[in-house]
Amino acid sequence: MPALNHSSSTITTCILIGVEGLEDAHVWLSIPFCAMFVLPFLGNSLLIFIITKERSLHQPIFLFLAMLAAADLMLCTTTMPKMLRIFWFDAREIAFESCVTQMFIIHFIFVAESAILLAMAFDRYVAICDPLRFSTVLTPMWIAKISAAAVLRAFCLMASLTFLLRLPFCRPNIISHAFCEHMSIARLACADITLNIWYGLTVALLTMGVDTVLNAVSYVLILPAVFRLPSKDAQAKALGTCGSHVCIILLFYVPAFFSIFAYRFAAKSIPHPVHILLANLFAIVPPMLNPIVYGAKTKHIRELVLNPVSSRWR
Numbered sequence: 001m002p003a004l005n006h007s008s009s010t011i012t013t014c015i016l017i018g019v020e021g022l023e024d025a026h027v028w029l030s031i032p033f034c035a036m037f038v039l040p041f042l043g044n045s046l047l048i049f050i051i052t053k054e055r056s057l058h059q060p061i062f063l064f065l066a067m068l069a070a071a072d073l074m075l076c077t078t079t080m081p082k083m084l085r086i087f088w089f090d091a092r093e094i095a096f097e098s099c100v101t102q103m104f105i106i107h108f109i110f111v112a113e114s115a116i117l118l119a120m121a122f123d124r125y126v127a128i129c130d131p132l133r134f135s136t137v138l139t140p141m142w143i144a145k146i147s148a149a150a151v152l153r154a155f156c157l158m159a160s161l162t163f164l165l166r167l168p169f170c171r172p173n174i175i176s177h178a179f180c181e182h183m184s185i186a187r188l189a190c191a192d193i194t195l196n197i198w199y200g201l202t203v204a205l206l207t208m209g210v211d212t213v214l215n216a217v218s219y220v221l222i223l224p225a226v227f228r229l230p231s232k233d234a235q236a237k238a239l240g241t242c243g244s245h246v247c248i249i250l251l252f253y254v255p256a257f258f259s260i261f262a263y264r265f266a267a268k269s270i271p272h273p274v275h276i277l278l279a280n281l282f283a284i285v286p287p288m289l290n291p292i293v294y295g296a297k298t299k300h301i302r303e304l305v306l307n308p309v310s311s312r313w314r
Helices: 023-053 060-089 096-129 131-137 140-163 182-186 194-227 232-265 272-297 299-313
Strands: 013-016 093-095
Touching: 013 096, 023 060, 023 272, 023 299, 060 096, 060 140, 060 272, 093 096, 096 131, 096 140, 096 182, 096 194, 096 232, 140 194, 182 194, 194 232, 232 272
Parallel strands: none
Antiparallel strands: 013 093
């Protein structure tokens, strides 16, 4: 992450409140959040292990799925350990540089994951609408280029977003959140943060907004092709695969846009505990459900997981 020069800042540490207004319930909240941390950690780790070890899964859709699992693993390990420390031990203090680093990683993962979901939609489009060209279009070189472009786009945009935090900080160093987020840090400044508000919104609309539109377009083009497939079994298989992907897309984008717009334009109309809980769930629910949805709906992965278990049981 690019170094942040905050020589004009008087802040060296920040205080994360957790779920403001529900401090007395932090211990009880930790139970479901701890479970939701363990599940995605184990599920995504298992998914990466299986795809890495099984050569038959070294196909574009599974390679993109491994990238999605890696991004989810980074997201939950970046947010949840600190959140659980707040819930269990009231360990709310975090160094300013660590807070900015956490912010950078979280936003970086969101933008990169949006690009991965778009790449998976493109993979399905080519596989269903133009299967004869699939092996020539999605070559290992093109997959590497798509992955590099996703990482480079996320890094450049988040580096510029981090640069906008070169602000004079003179307000109380209290962040009413369970993790560090761009606007929550910017609101600690005693300077005009209009640029931060609109630049962050513009970045979100030009990345996740455009990706959402392109995802929708790809499935509008895919559906007619699915119903033109010759057999009912092929149609059901294609619809099952696409349906899983659409569910993941909705789980990712709907809470993301709610959080983006609510934090900027409806902060006073939405109860603060509700907003914080939804933001926390947004950071942990998609990583928890992605391996379940894809693992359960993908026959090959399901068999690789269940066969050793059933063989040992017998």
